[in-house]
Amino acid sequence: MALSIVHDAPLRALNSFGVAAQAERLISLDDEAQLPELHAALADGPAPFVLGGGSNVLFTANVPGTVLRVALRGVRMLGEDGDAVTVEAAAGENWDALVRWSLAQGLCGLENLSMIPGTVGAAPIQNIGAYGVELREVFDSLDAVDLRTGEPARFSAADCAFHYRDSTFKHGDAARWLIVRVRLRLSRTPRLRLSYGELGQRLHEAGIDAPGASDVAAIVRRIRTERLPDPARLGNAGSFFQNPIVPAAFGNGFCAAHPAAPTYPATLGDAPALKLSAAWLIERCGWKGIRDGDAGVDARHALVLVNHGVASGAQLLALATRIRESVHARFGVWLETEPVLVPAR
Ligand SMILES: Cc1cc2nc3c(=O)[nH]c(=O)nc-3n(C[C@H](O)[C@H](O)[C@H](O)COP(=O)(O)OP(=O)(O)OC[C@H]3O[C@@H](n4cnc5c(N)ncnc54)[C@H](O)[C@@H]3O)c2cc1C
Incomplete structure (x- = not known):
């Protein structure tokens, strides 16, 4: 399948603020097999702006140059090592869909990170976090492509330099990296983190005294629905x-x-x-x-x-x-x- 390339593309439906803006050129990457074609399309031009779900971006004007929308799909279990299970997800997968999928497989570790909008590929960028847990705690490694050279590279957790809402991908010439897949280390045994805010109290009020990971996810969803406006409406x-x-x-x-x-x-x-x-x-x-x-x-x-x-x-x-x-x-x-x-x- 050839790359989708649209000129003067509207971005309103592609950002959770719902603000109107145009990209001079919008390229959608649906398959890794399109990477050589992408490299050719970007040759000699400035680095594109890489767009996931658009839930952490504010378009303050029309975007000159290229917006590269990442729509790569695929989730799989890579292997088990005792209690630990390594899961690999493509960058364009919806983050919350991955959380739900992992819980359905009986895997724990992502429950506190339920209902965060956006894609898997964006999750390492600001080391997403919520309810006392950050991505770095379950992160294994990621694969990226250098958009200048087309060369692949693997990043360990140490390479990513995660901090509060921060990683190496927010600094220096970070715009050169396109994250294509992320690996997480989840566990079969729940190690629940209930110390943050009212999580423990809300579980208790719901009559759940021996919670599992899915119970925690359900409470996180409930609190988030009460507290945060739904971007689909506001x-x-x-x-x-x-x-x-x-x-x-x-x-x-x-x-x-x-x-x-x-x-x-x-x-x-x-x-x-x-x-x-x-x-x-x-x-x-x-x-x-x-x-x-x-x-x-x-x-x-x-x-x-x-x-x-x-x-x-x-x-x-x-x-x-x-x-x-x-x-x-x-x-x-x-x-x-x-x-x-x-x-x-
Ligand atoms: C209602 C609401 C609640 C939220 N709650 C939380 C929360 O609890 N915790 C939290 O941490 N965040 C939260 N966020 C922010 C947002 O959901 C996260 O930052 C999310 O990871 C952004 O994903 P995205 O795919 O939408 O990224 P985008 O907004 O598309 O992009 C964000 C950044 O990541 C880069 N990027 C995206 N994909 C790639 C890729 N494949 N390769 C390289 N760079 C890439 C972009 O260039 C950009 O710099 C919330 C947002 C909303 C709207």
Whole structure:
């Protein structure tokens, strides 16, 4: 099958914010056998923007150059080693479909990461995390292709340099890497992580005192459905800002001034630090539930910017900028954006 190439392609249906934008050229990669043709199509041009499910991206304008949409499919078990099972999934697989599939196979490890939108290939980019678990804890390795040379490469967990919402793929000349498949190490025996937030309490309230991985997944789904707007109804990209991690000295002063603020122990490099709640900071600045035209802040979750209809990426970005500035003016902390801004700024 030949590569699908569309010029002046609309991107609105391809991003969870639902903002209108056009790609000068949209290439869809459906099969690894198309990689040589892809390499030829990209020859001598600038690196494309690689697009998965579009759930962590804000198109702030039309995209010059190429958007490369990854639609590679396939999931399989590679092998078992005692309790551990290695699973391999192609980059274009839906992440949550993989979580459901793994649970149906009796495999544990992904339950806390239920219902995160997007594709498998994007999961390592920001080391997706939720309810006390991050991808790195189940990550085995991934295969990527260097879009400049067409050469394949394998990345171990150490190569990926995972940190909070971060990996090597967000730095340097990361745009050269196309992730084609990811391997995860799951387990047959549940090692449930219930310490985060209200997970344990919600299981208890549901009368589940000896939960399995599927019970945890069901509770995570329930909490997420209550807390987060569904992008199919209200455009959004989940958390728009990362929780800031500040040096311990700054954190101590912050805690003294704001004893009610939620904080969590963290590290900056090897130094002790404090993770602050971006949602708390934004809410204190009065942004929760506000609306400016069709760009707004969700009424239930202050971290989530929403598109009430036809907000443009530029309007959403302008609102985000005002929020960042007000948080900085009041608390002395700059919030970092979580979604990728395209075109790059
Ligand atoms: C309602 C909602 C809730 C969310 N909750 C969470 C959450 O709990 N935790 C969390 O971590 N995230 C969360 N997110 C953010 C998002 O779901 C994740 O970041 C997800 O991994 C993005 O996947 P995607 O396929 O949509 O990536 P895209 O948005 O398409 O791309 C994101 C980045 O990954 C790169 N990329 C994508 N695929 C590839 C590939 N194959 N090779 C190389 N680079 C690639 C892109 O170039 C871009 O830089 C949420 C988003 C929404 C809308």
